[in-house]
Amino acid sequence: MNKKTHVDSKKKDIMQAAMRLFATKGIDGISVKEIGEAAGVTDAAIYKHFKSKDAMALEVFGQYCNSYTTLIDFYRKQSGSFISRFHQLVDEVLVMHDEDQYGLLLLSQHHELYVEASQSSNVRQPLEALVEFIEQGIRHGELPKQDAQLSGVLIIGAITRLSVSSLEGELPQQLIPFATEVKERLTALLSQGQ
Numbered sequence: 001m002n003k004k005t006h007v008d009s010k011k012k013d014i015m016q017a018a019m020r021l022f023a024t025k026g027i028d029g030i031s032v033k034e035i036g037e038a039a040g041v042t043d044a045a046i047y048k049h050f051k052s053k054d055a056m057a058l059e060v061f062g063q064y065c066n067s068y069t070t071l072i073d074f075y076r077k078q079s080g081s082f083i084s085r086f087h088q089l090v091d092e093v094l095v096m097h098d099e100d101q102y103g104l105l106l107l108s109q110h111h112e113l114y115v116e117a118s119q120s121s122n123v124r125q126p127l128e129a130l131v132e133f134i135e136q137g138i139r140h141g142e143l144p145k146q147d148a149q150l151s152g153v154l155i156i157g158a159i160t161r162l163s164v165s166s167l168e169g170e171l172p173q174q175l176i177p178f179a180t181e182v183k184e185r186l187t188a189l190l191s192q193g194q
Contacts, residue, residue, distance in 0.1 A: 082137035
């Protein structure tokens, strides 16, 4: 049992290091050796957990996609007004960013592996979940009629850009202090309709 925990922690360390490097340098910009150095493990330890760098990138990307998709679906299924649930979602996304700023950066990457994974029928994307959430608000009369796909793209683009700006020093590293203003502006976007 103790050995399994050690193995699991090493895989977690590898995935954390890979996620940071993939998010900041891209998949093609780093090597397995660099990931190993960042995780404090050997190349052999990496290959024990992953067939290749691409397989590792897909698993890391899938994990972050799933976590954000699951979060959006959670708030879509809750009771209460659309706006209050949407505000809770934005708060939680900003908390997640402040705890691990690289996850949102990773989701904004456009490497062919991620595009392929995004188009796979068995990987549900955060955008798909957000569009369904917005459509729910429209159906219930809480949002004006609008192109939910376009609104979802604009919201995800704004949130991922906040993360990029935070990393590049254009905004502070912690985004929670901007939560009220971010929620107001994103709500205004949704409230405009067509």
